[in-house]
Amino acid sequence: MKVIVTGSLGNISKPLTQELVKKGHQVTVISSKAERQKDIEALGAKAAIGTMEDAGFLSATFKGADVVYVMESLAPDAFFDPNVDVIAAITEIGKNYKQAIEQSGVKRVVHLSSIGADKGVGLLRFHYNVENILTELPEEVFIKFVRPVGFYTYMYTFIQTIKSQGAIVGNYRGDEKEPWVSPLDIAAVIAEEIEKPFNGKEIRYIASDEVSPNEIAEILGEAIGNSDLKWLEISDEQFLNGLLESGMNPQTAQGFVEMNAARRGGRLYEDYFRHRPILGKVKLKDFAKDFAVAYNQQ
Numbered sequence: 001m002k003v004i005v006t007g008s009l010g011n012i013s014k015p016l017t018q019e020l021v022k023k024g025h026q027v028t029v030i031s032s033k034a035e036r037q038k039d040i041e042a043l044g045a046k047a048a049i050g051t052m053e054d055a056g057f058l059s060a061t062f063k064g065a066d067v068v069y070v071m072e073s074l075a076p077d078a079f080f081d082p083n084v085d086v087i088a089a090i091t092e093i094g095k096n097y098k099q100a101i102e103q104s105g106v107k108r109v110v111h112l113s114s115i116g117a118d119k120g121v122g123l124l125r126f127h128y129n130v131e132n133i134l135t136e137l138p139e140e141v142f143i144k145f146v147r148p149v150g151f152y153t154y155m156y157t158f159i160q161t162i163k164s165q166g167a168i169v170g171n172y173r174g175d176e177k178e179p180w181v182s183p184l185d186i187a188a189v190i191a192e193e194i195e196k197p198f199n200g201k202e203i204r205y206i207a208s209d210e211v212s213p214n215e216i217a218e219i220l221g222e223a224i225g226n227s228d229l230k231w232l233e234i235s236d237e238q239f240l241n242g243l244l245e246s247g248m249n250p251q252t253a254q255g256f257v258e259m260n261a262a263r264r265g266g267r268l269y270e271d272y273f274r275h276r277p278i279l280g281k282v283k284l285k286d287f288a289k290d291f292a293v294a295y296n297q298q
Helices: 013-022 034-042 055-062 086-104 122-135 152-165 183-195 213-224 236-245 250-261 264-274 284-297
Strands: 002-005 026-031 046-049 067-070 108-112 142-148 167-170 178-181 201-206 209-211 230-233
Touching (some): 013 183, 086 250, 167 213, 178 183, 183 201
16 A cells, blocks of 8 residues: 655654555655655655645645555644744644645545543643544545554653652652553554554554553662652642743643643543553563663763
């Protein structure tokens, strides 16, 4: 099949591309960086250089594809840019995808959404918005919305407070289990869904492990040689002030606070547990090895 992959060579798109090429598919990877072309071609895929903000480019690239995998992203510093409305910017990318899918004639789409897209709480509002935009596509366009939970890679943000405060800090309790996921397991599920039959508008959750914040502190602490590492719950106000002091865009910071607050009592995960998936292969203890390497390098 001819498959279009957005997301350049990111944590999901690179292993996804590798898997699809291995299975014999003709893969085109969209990247905004021309310097990535050689790396993309080295994987056995074709590069299409352009941006998610260019609906015309997307439409031309999508044309003739059997399946398109779409995801939204912004520049790494967007969360810290006071001039960027993150929710509005990503919502606009969703509109571009809708336009490109309609104009290109693509009938099968896999969309990377997120836990919380059913509620749209806090920063997850843009996932809610984009899902609803793509749901407006004609009935003959089949879409699979894959909803991963929190990425293990987000835990790299814990390094700063571990080193400065000797703890992992969050504005929710440490004793409630919640799901986490490896980008490798996400890529594996997307590759699987691309090859499976499409039927209407479908939703699939993705998770690798279910652990509490206290267990996270214990496992990561063991990996970095700090058996005393603990999870420290702080108030919403304290958490917000910490984000603002780090230079985060106020709108984005407030969105993070609201998103995390929804984790209290499992409110964020209600739909996940109603449609609980089979857990993936990469467990937190596996990721802890990578975390320890990153921790020791900083």
